[in-house]
Amino acid sequence: MEHKDEVLEIMESKGVNRRDFIKYCTLVTSVLGLAPTMIPRVAQAVTAKERPTVIWLQFAECTGCSEALLRTTYPWVDDLVLEVLNIAYHETIMAPSGEAAEKSLHDAMEKYKGKYILLCEGGIPMKDGGIYGKVGGKTMLDIAKAATKDALATVCIGTCACYGGVQAAKPNPTQAVSVAKATGAKTINIAGCPPNAINIVATVVHYLLLGKLPATDKEGRPLFAYGKLIHDDCPRRSHYENKEYVKKFGDEGAKKGWCLAEVGCKGPNTHNNCARVLFNDGTNWPVGAGHPCIGCSEPDFWDTQAPFYEAI
Numbered sequence: 001m002e003h004k005d006e007v008l009e010i011m012e013s014k015g016v017n018r019r020d021f022i023k024y025c026t027l028v029t030s031v032l033g034l035a036p037t038m039i040p041r042v043a044q045a046v047t048a049k050e051r052p053t054v055i056w057l058q059f060a061e062c063t064g065c066s067e068a069l070l071r072t073t074y075p076w077v078d079d080l081v082l083e084v085l086n087i088a089y090h091e092t093i094m095a096p097s098g099e100a101a102e103k104s105l106h107d108a109m110e111k112y113k114g115k116y117i118l119l120c121e122g123g124i125p126m127k128d129g130g131i132y133g134k135v136g137g138k139t140m141l142d143i144a145k146a147a148t149k150d151a152l153a154t155v156c157i158g159t160c161a162c163y164g165g166v167q168a169a170k171p172n173p174t175q176a177v178s179v180a181k182a183t184g185a186k187t188i189n190i191a192g193c194p195p196n197a198i199n200i201v202a203t204v205v206h207y208l209l210l211g212k213l214p215a216t217d218k219e220g221r222p223l224f225a226y227g228k229l230i231h232d233d234c235p236r237r238s239h240y241e242n243k244e245y246v247k248k249f250g251d252e253g254a255k256k257g258w259c260l261a262e263v264g265c266k267g268p269n270t271h272n273n274c275a276r277v278l279f280n281d282g283t284n285w286p287v288g289a290g291h292p293c294i295g296c297s298e299p300d301f302w303d304t305q306a307p308f309y310e311a312i
């Protein structure tokens with residue numbers, strides 16, 4: 001049986017018919033900004049036999065990023081990703097634990113040296129030689145340095161890995177920084193706290209389709225997803241232009257779906273495709289649910305953008 005049929009058979013055993021599968025491929029194609037004529041090629045890419053090997057490391061973070069991917073409302077996307085990628089190591093979903101897990105990582109890095117894609121979640125604590133973040137007796141700093149050194153490419157998933165994230169917020173007691181800063185590696189940054197799972201999948205599909213990672217902005221974020229501001233695509237934009245603002249949560253303006261700028265919306269400074277792509281199978285997104293954008297895909301957003309918090 002061909003690998004493509006095997007993947008589709010696995011999908012079907014999860015109750016996913018070919019139509020759903022093609023619907024998903026259509027979504028990924030549009031997220032990437034590709035013409036609809038590319039849908040068959042996207043479907044082909046995700047069912048191809050050649051699967052890139054991935055080592056998936058988690059540093060200082062909340063696991064929300066893995067959760068966002070594994071708990072999408074397409075309940076089978078996790079299976080699809082696991083079939084599309086050859087995941088040699090992922091702390092949350094792999095079977096081995098303890099020393100066996102350590103060995104898996106070591107073996108995977110040896111076996112696929114120079115050939116694996118490294119996916120990273122989480123920031124890296126740097127204070128006192130990195131001792132505030134350890135896995136298996138090794139500092140996250142040392143693990144990240146070793147893993148990025150021999151990676152074909154490093155993709156950061158979530159604002160923590162991209163820019164330091166929540167643990168790097170003031171007063172940043174562990175001196176956490178991004179994976180790029182800690183290791184000197186060049187990274188592709190799928191920012192967001194958490195990022196939209198579709199942007200992770202689309203980045204992988206871009207690699208499978210074109211054999212290279214997507215073009216990025218100066219913050220390392222793929223342009224297909226982060227090339228525009230939230231504010232540019234926001235359905236509340238006409239209210240912004242008409243100066244129709246929510247003044248207080250629950251007021252008349254809130255009920256009418258007016259602009260959230262005056263209750264702290266950071267959409268005008270935030271690069272992401274949430275307004276176009278939405279979350280949870282296109283159900284909704286923060287601003288759609290009446291919550292201001294807190295700028296979660298921007299560097300240092302906890303200190304500079306989040307509307308509800310004050311510095312200690």
Ligand code: FSX
Nearest residue numbers: 061063064065121158159
């Ligand atoms: Fe950070 Fe992700 Fe926010 Fe959490 O791995 S971007 S705290 S959703 O889990 O890193």
Ligand code: SF4
Nearest residue numbers: 234237259260265267
């Ligand atoms: Fe812009 Fe936010 Fe108002 Fe939407 S709600 S128009 S993103 S300020």
Ligand code: F3S
Nearest residue numbers: 272274293294295296
């Ligand atoms: Fe984050 Fe703002 Fe989107 S808070 S999820 S970038 S709407």
